[in-house]
Amino acid sequence: MQHTTKALAAFALVGTLALAGCSTASGDGGSSAAGDCTPSDGKVDLTFTSWIPGIEDAVQMWNEENPDIQVAVQTGPNGNSGTYQNFFNQLKAGNAPDLGQIEYDALPNFRVQDGLEDLAACADVVAAEEQFVPWTWGQVTLGTDDEIYGVPQDSGPMGLFYRSDLFEANGIAVPTTWDEYKEAAKQVRAAGGYITNFSQTDINQFAGFVWQADGQWFQNDGDEWTVDLTGEASKTVADYWQELLDEDLVSTYPAWTDEWNNAYNSGEVWSWNSAVWGANSIASGAPDTAGKWSVALAPQWNSGEAKAGNWGGSSVAVFKGSEHVYEATKFALWLNTSDEALTALNTSANIYPATVAGLDLPSLQEGVEFYGGQKIYDVFKEAATQVNPDFVWGPTMTQTYADVADGFKAAASGQGTLFESLENAQKTTVDALKAQSIPVAG
Amino acid sequence: MTATTAMPGVVGSKGAPRARGPREKLMSRTAAMLVMAVFTLYFLVPIWWLLVASTKSPGQLLTTPGLWFADFNFIENVTALFEYRGGVYWKWLGNSVLYAGLGGLIGTLIAAMCGYALAKYRFPGREVIFNVVLGGVLVPATALALPLFLLFSTVGLTNTFWAVFLPSIVSPFGVYLTRIFAAASVPDELIEASRIDGAGEVRTFFTVSIRLMSPALVTVFLFQFVAIWNNFFLPLIMLRSEELFPVTFGLYTWNSQLNQIPELRSYVLIGALLSIVPLIVAFLALQRFWRNGLGAGALK
Secondary structure: HHHHHHHHHHHHHHHHHHHHHHHHHOOOOOOOOOOOOOOOOOOOOEEEEOOOOHHHHHHHHHHHHHHOOEEEEEOOOOHOOOOHHHHHHHHOOOOOOEEEEEEEEHHHHHHOOOEOOOHOOOHHHHHHHHHHHHHHHHHHHHOOOOOOEEEEEEEEEEEEEEEEHHHHHOOOOOOOEEHHHHHHHHHHHOOOEEEOOOOOHHHHHHHHHHHOOOOOEEEEEEOOOEEEEOOOHHHHHHHHHHHHOOOOEEEEOOOOHHHHHHHOOOOOOOEEEEEOOOOHHHHHHHHHHHEEEEOOOOOOEEOOOOEOEEEOOOOEEEEEOOHHHHHHHHHHHHHHOHHHHHHHHHHHOOOOOOOOOHOOOOOHOOEEEOOOOOOHHHHHHHOOOOOOOOOOOOOOOHHHHHHHHHHHHHOOOOOOOOOOOHHHHHHHHHHHHOOOOOOOOO | HHHHHOOOHHHHOOOOHHHHHHHHHHHHHHHHHHHHHHHHHHHHHHHHHHHOOOOOHHHHHHHOOOOOOOOOOOOHHHHHHHHHOHHHHHHHHHHHHHHHHHHHHHEEEEEEEHHOOOHHOOOOOHHHHHHHHHHHHHOOOHHHHHHHHHHHHHOOOOOOOOHHHHOOOHHHHHHHHHHHHHHHOOOOOHHHHHHHHHOOHHHHHHHHHHHHHHHHHHHHHHHHHHHHOOOOOHHHOOOOOHHHHHHHHHHHHHHOOOOOOOHHOOOOOOOOHOOHHHHHHHHHHHHHHHHHHHHHHHHH
């Protein structure tokens, strides 16, 4: 009994020592002078979190060429599956990585939580603007004039993937406007298929449609956010798809499921309005249809226009508290503008570059077998330059997506309409912003 | 139930009841079997699906019926998985074995010592400590992950082996189980005898008591092994370096990227199948002790 108490005391002592260790360690974890962008002396070690498989290979090339700026890659699940939450935890704990991959639609969230360094102080970053496809730059300035919160990494210009064999066999012309698309939908339906599948859960795809129609869901004038999920463009797009749903011209399989893949693989669904990265999704989800697909520019809302939407894309941002902003941006610029890095990322992970020069990468010049040898990236290169530069994402996209998706799911089964879902999400989004004390107009 | 209610009838005559008894038994047995069969099916179908899916080529995965084989492609799939990104899957499997195996062993030892001390020594605050530990059983590990992350951040231990290992060696449930078991299976007289023979407390514990407690320890080890193996949330929050990932978390990171990199799908499937093998091995190898442990604890 005697020595058990002694042991307990010893244990308690060890505990206290450990705690004392904690408090001293936390002292040097604080942030240094933020906002400036000057080179550090000596060797610099950076950490970079990205979930792109194989990005280590590209980083390896950097590390070999730049012995003074060594980058360690950290990884994890894709952003919304955990990595974003980890970033927030790390910011809170004061040990965020120097650099992180953040999708465009999540960037404003990190901005309003004050998690990002403004890179406008870095002359190299400001000068790099002209290298990027103009609209991707708007995605990292978040609609401001003089702030930059990341370096664009990739983009997802949208086009129309369609079964050229079925369209041809049934004498249906490839639609160039959404009106023609609806007419084609009726013909496809008469032939026993569906022209496309309406996804109730891919709200960023729907946002891409609105984007193409020059809609703007969010705006930020520096002081206040404006939320406009129910503007004219949104109404046009929502009503259009509502008609297709009402007339049973589109299927409503849950996207990214086996039955959805099967609907494409079996030839039941004939086209998909998707982003450049969707090329691989079809190839793997519908392998029996190899060689029968083609890609065209997206149908237009008004004939004669040349506009494209965007679905996806991400940036590399520098987190608040990084002590080596200058070196971090040097690396981020190399990763996203140099030919060697873009080629490596494109071949290992299908990353579609955000730079103008990147659209002409040799690996994007070749015909793709699955699409009957068509040089599909020529189409996406054209689409990439047609995206409206003014579209801005809101700070609570996860919530907005979820609320719209709830409404869309109900609408797809006949309860309510797509536009009502947007009206509802408009309210909940404004409430969510207010709940986070984010200034919002109206 | 039905068997016991039929009992009074059995007492009366000798011939007939014998004919009736077994039949009712047969019916209740059939019913029980049926229920069990349904549940077995319910639990095994996903594993069957996984097994079948892992033999298919990536192309046939989505295009052939899920519950029956297509072309046999198992070996190719396994080789492709092992070769993908320099065999990172092996690394993950090894990490899992290390976290769960070593963590389970040390966790069991600590729980055993703690439970033994609580059962066999009388000291002030004993019940308080035990009740606090018992309270620990009620707190889900998930709820502790974020506080642990902030704690480990201040000592700079996040994204290290220790970030997952240290929280894993704590098992309040193990303490509870070993305390109950030690109280029941280690006689005070034996400890007394060992003291008289001149053995110290530590020696008594390791040479006498721990052997008597071994069935419970196997149970605790298995529980702890499975809990660590399946612990997903802690690695998700703590780890950033791929070379530290346990297999569950590694597969999750791949799975989260299927939309953009569809070829990962077959790796995730085959990886999931292979990752349950160590669990099955652990269970089969320790099953005998485990059953022993459960029964012995219950009877005494």
